[in-house]
C-alpha cells in the first residue's frame with residue numbers, strides 16, 4: 001500500500017527529493033536575487049509524527065479491512081491537492097479535515113463495495129488519482145450532513161490492459177500515473193503524448209475527469225480528444241460506453257464523464273487514442289519586442305493552418321524568470337514534430353509568419369530525425385527552448401522552496417477569443433498586478449500563452465509576491481477573487497485546463513447556463529442518489 005518510494009505528504013514529489021537545508025537556502029537566495037523579495041531564512045516542514053490529526057470519525061468495516069487504512073501518513077498525504085494554498089497548509093502542519101479513511105481498491109468490486117458501504121454509513125467519497133488538483137478537487141471538505149469522509153485512491157489500478165496497434169488505441173486503468181502508462185506503451189512504439197506540467201504524478205483517470213491539457217500548444221492536447229470510450233463505477237451501477245472512432249448517436253456519454261471531476265462516478269479505465277513516438281523534430285526560438293507582437297505572430301501561425309506541437313509565448317519577465325531571456329523581449333518558442341515526415345518546411349513557414357511581427361530568430365533552428373533512438377523530447381539545455389523546458393519541469397519542485405521562503409505563488413489560466421484577446425489580457429494583467437500590490441505591497445505578474453487555437457488562445461498568469469507569515473491563505477484568497485472576477489467580466493473562462501473543483505465554484509456557477517446546472521444535478525441524482533461522490537465539487 002505504501003510502496004518503496006513515499007511521496008511527500010505536504011508538497012510536490014517524493015520524500016527523497018526533499019531539498020536539503022543548504023540546497024533550499026541556495027535556491028531561495030537565487031529566487032530572492034531575481035525577484036527582490038522572499039525570507040532570508042527558509043523554514044522546514046513538520047514530520048508526520050508532529051501532526052495533530054483529528055481522530056477518524058469512521059471505523060473500518062471488517063469486510064473492507066484489506067483495502068482501507070487510518071494510517072496518519074496516508075490521511076495527511078490525501079488531505080490536500082497541490083495548489084499553493086494546499087502546499088502552504090501542509091507545510092505549516094495544518095490538517096483540520098484529513099480523510100477519516102483512505103481506501104486503495106484493487107479492482108472494480110472493491111470500488112463498488114466502498115461506494116455501497118459509504119452510502120450506508122452516510123460517508124462522502126473523494127475519488128483520488130495523483131492528487132495534483134490545484135482547485136480543491138480532492139480536499140475532503142464536506143458539511144456535517146456526512147458522517148465522515150473516505151478518500152478512494154485509484155493508485156492500484158495502474159496497468160495498460162490492452163493495446164490496439166491497428167487503430168492506435170490502448171485500454172488503460174484510471175490510476176496509472178502518466179509516466180507509468182507511457183512506460184507500458186513504449187515497447188509498442190507508442191505514447192499517450194499527454195504532457196501536462198504535472199506529468200510526473202497525474203493519472204490517466206484524473207486527467208480525463210478534469211479535461212486536462214497537455215503542453216502541446218495546438219491540435220490534440222486536451223484529454224477530451226483522446227477518449228474513445230470510458231468505463232466507470234457509479235453508486236447506481238456500471239457505466240461503459242461503446243468503443244467507436246466517432247459517433248453521431250445523440251449526446252456523447254463520454255462527454256458527460258469527461259470533466260465530471262468525480263461527482264458522477266469513479267472512472268476505472270479508458271480506451272484512449274495513442275500516438276506513434278515522434279522521430280522528426282524541428283524547433284526554434286524567436287524574440288519579439290512586445291508580448292502583443294508575439295501574440296499576433298502566434299495567431300497568424302495557427303490561422304494559417306499550421307499546427308506546431310509547441311507555440312509558447314513568454315512575456316519578457318516570464319522569459320527572464322525561466323532563464324530563457326534578458327527580460328527585455330518576449331520569447332516565442334516553436335516546435336514541430338512527426339513520426340513520419342521531416343518538419344523543416346513547416347517550421348520555415350511558421351518563422352516567416354513570426355518575422356512579419358518583428359520576430360528575430362535566436363540562433364539557427366534545430367532539426368532532427370529520422371532517428372529511432374531520438375527519444376530526446378528535450379532540446380539542448382543551452383538553447384532558449386531547452387532552458388524554458390528545464391525550468392517548466394522544475395517549477396513544481398521550486399514552488400515548495402518558495403513556500404519555505406515565504407514567497408506567494410499564484411497562477412491563473414483562462415482562454416478567450418482573438419477578437420477580445422488584447423483588451424482582455426491587459427485587463428486581467430492589470431487586475432492581478434493591482435490586487436497583488438494591494439495585498440502584498442509589491443508583486444510581479446508574468447504571463448505566457450500556453451495553447452493557441454485558430455479562434456483564440458489560452459493565457460496563463462503567474463503572480464509572485466512576498467507572503468506574510470500566517471496570512472498566506474487570506475492573501476491568496478483576495479488575489480484569486482479579484483482576478484477571477486475580472487476574468488469573468490471580461491469574457492474569459494474561469495479555467496482552461498485546471499478544472500473547477502471547490503475553488504472555482506463561485507465563478508463556474510456564473511459561467512454555466514442555469515438550466516445546464518439543473519440538468520447536471522438531475523444526472524447526479526440518478527447516478528449518485530445519496531450524493532456521496534465528491535460533495536461541493538462542480539455542483540451540489
Ligand SMILES: Cc1cc2nc3c(=O)[nH]c(=O)nc-3n(C[C@H](O)[C@H](O)[C@H](O)COP(=O)(O)OP(=O)(O)OC[C@H]3O[C@@H](n4cnc5c(N)ncnc54)[C@H](O)[C@@H]3O)c2cc1C
Nearest residue numbers: 129130131132133137196197198203205206212213262267
Ligand atoms: C505543478 C502543477 C502543474 C500542473 N499542470 C497542469 C497542466 O499542465 N495541465 C493540466 O491540465 N493540469 C495541470 N495541473 C492540474 C492537475 O495536474 C490536473 O488537473 C490533473 O489532470 C489531475 O490529475 P490527478 O490524477 O492528479 O487527479 P486528482 O488531483 O487526484 O483529482 C482531480 C479531480 O478528479 C477526481 N478524480 C481523480 N481520479 C478520478 C477517477 N478515476 N474517477 C473519477 N474522479 C476522479 C478527483 O476527485 C478530483 O476532483 C497541474 C497541477 C500542478 C500541481
